């Protein structure tokens with residue numbers, strides 16, 4: 001192995017959900033802020049080829065990259081923290097590893113040999129880890145190993161880490177182990193034993209942790225740090241406390257205070273300096289010192305799970321900071337929304353976002369919500385399925401196309417204002433077959449979209465099968481809903497808006513995937529501003 005890229009592996013012990021993604025992203029931010037070209041990758045031990053086929057109840061939102069990879073939501077954190085796009089190479093699952101090894105076997109590439117977990121699966125894992133390193137684009141690659149050490153399905157990954165540490169040698173590959181220090185309230189004590197055991201479990205696979213990041217609800221005393229260092233074979237300086245934070249955006253500064261970046265750089269044989277977090281801290285200041293607040297309704301059907309709309313919630317944080325406004329997001333379950341209760345549930349809001357989604361469940365509630373905000377001139381933002389609902393609502397209630405719908409919900413609909421694209425009709429496989437990734441869009445210069453973006457040509461990320469049906473375009477436009485963004489290559493309608501309404505816009509793409517701390521998405525920024533403006537005049541408005 002000849003590349004000069006350094007590798008940092010992040011493993012997890014004791015419990016899941018400790019926030020490896022946030023620790024990895026925070027470390028990457030600190031290294032990037034010292035001038036190191038850094039990227040992060042996530043290896044997921046499950047057998048799905050990618051999370052595109054997973055229900056949001058399983059692993060939360062599916063994040064989409066520019067190159068159309070359907071990925072784990074942690075990649076969203078990586079992009080939001082680093083402002084550098086990720087790609088297919090940044091997320092690999094066991095399913096994908098096995099799929100490529102089996103494809104090679106079928107092609108006869110193993111020349112009659114027995115194909116085994118070691119070396120073939122581990123070689124494929126190592127190859128995927130080094131793809132980013134060998135691109136020459138990065139000084140440091142941080143690889144987060146999903147799951148918890150000791151899981152059967154994680155074993156090949158830990159073995160690949162062991163081999164890489166051995167092959168690359170000292171200063172080229174290190175392991176940061178994230179663990180939990182539980183507080184036993186009966187004993188009023190923090191306990192180190194689970195961490196000792198998880199470090200021991202790693203060692204049984206031949207991997208010594210170099211740095212321990214300890215999640216805790218209470219400050220770790222010097223005594224506990226010394227104890228952890230002694231029992232876990234790490235330097236005391238390499239025992240890093242990660243105490244619960246009020247926002248994930250505080251974690252880079254907390255890791256800086258604990259010296260995570262300098263200990264990692266020292267172990268990689270690299271020099272460390274003071275990271276430049278100027279613009280990051282400016283964002284934090286605006287986020288924490290809002291001048292006012294708004295309440296926006298997020299209408300979806302996975303509202304009980306925070307992770308399902310992760311990127312949308314984070315985009316509101318970025319846009320709120322840009323406006324110096326706190327955005328309170330109120331989750332509203334579309335399944336329990338109807339004509340009778342829509343006023344009760346929405347009239348106090350300053351803006352409404354109708355969320356992306358799949359399938360029939362909860363769509364009538366979304367349509368009722370769109371009607372209410374359209375008629376009452378409350379700011380509206382529709383994303384993907386939310387945009388499709390806005391077109392259906394307009395067709396039904398303004399153009400009076402009775403029963404207008406999407407063919408996703410009803411194959412035999414009279415007025416399929418949202419329909420499957422021609423090339424989608426023959427698709428039978430589910431995985432990776434939607435319209436995915438970055439697509440061009442041209443904005444009409446007399447539109448609100450144009451004034452928000454401030455340019456004509458944009459590129460945004462998609463993840464859907466159904467489209468605005470062009471056959472209805474003349475009718476819809478004549479009735480007052482403008483198709484303000486069009487794909488220049490295919491003619492597909494990507495944005496709709498209603499001139500005359502203070503802020504009514506729907507997008508077929510997912511702007512939330514491109515919003516970052518240093519580059520908040522202009523549509524979210526403008527929507528929050530519109531909600532704020534509306535909140536100021538709301539008292540004088542009588543709602544229907």
Ligand code: GLN
Nearest residue numbers: 356357384385464465466
């Ligand atoms: N279900 C819709 C489609 O496939 C919308 C998808 C989405 O909201 N991401 O077109």
